[in-house]
Amino acid sequence: MSISRPVTRRRLLAIGTSLASAALLAGCGFKLRGADSLPALPPLSLEGDTTSALARSLEAQLSRQGTQVAGDAPWRVTLSTPTVENRAIGSEGRASREHELTMRVTVSVQQRANDAYALNNEAIATSTRIRVNDDDLLNRQSLLEEATQTLARRLAERIIERLGRLEAPA
Structure with missing residues (x-):
């Protein structure tokens, strides 16, 4: 014996909203980023501050995507020491408050053969709130x-x- 539940207005609205969102995202060219969305890069060497968590993460991600990281590579990527700025947001009286963290680094990319810069001291940053x-x-x-x-x-x-x-x- 099976009891069928009637489709409620709330459930119908939820299904319709989900379908409309999917259609809207598909129509605007939205695509989830995956490993195949990362660019193919030539062999690189990392220089500068190579002991930071950023440098280790960069090297791991480059290796994961198939980019060779070697000391004698034709392109040098020079990283400055990353800085993290912590800005507290909210009033002093509250024990729990929001913090905005911003990490910045300066990146240069230089061709080893002729010392020409493809990127010279460009600041790159990202931030988050917790x-x-x-x-x-x-x-x-x-x-x-x-x-x-x-x-x-x-x-x-x-x-x-x-x-x-x-x-x-x-």
């Missing part, structure tokens, strides 16, 4: 460290996207 309880110091520190790691991954993605849009100098 809510932190300033009274819980241990949890606060771990949340900030986790957000910094996330920023490093996002910034590495932005650097790779920027490298993919470069044209080699003549």
Whole structure:
């Protein structure tokens, strides 16, 4: 014995909204980013601050997408030391407040054969917001460290996207 539930107005509205959203996103060319959306890059060498979490994340992402990272590669990518700015948002009286974290780095890309710059000291940044309880110091520190790691991954993605849009100098 099967009991069929009548289609309610709320359920019909939810289904219609989902279908309309999918059609709208498909119509505007929206596509989920995946590994195939990353650009193919020539062999690169990383220089500058190569010990930071950003540099490690960048090297891992480049290797994952099949870009060779070697010291004698024809293109040098020089990274400055990344800086993280933490700006507290909200009033002083509240124990839990929102923080905006921004990670910045300066990137240069130089061709090894003729020392021509394809990118010279370009600042690249990304930011995020997190809510932190300033009274819980241990949890606060771990949340900030986790957000910094996330920023490093996002910034590495932005650097790779920027490298993919470069044209080699003549």
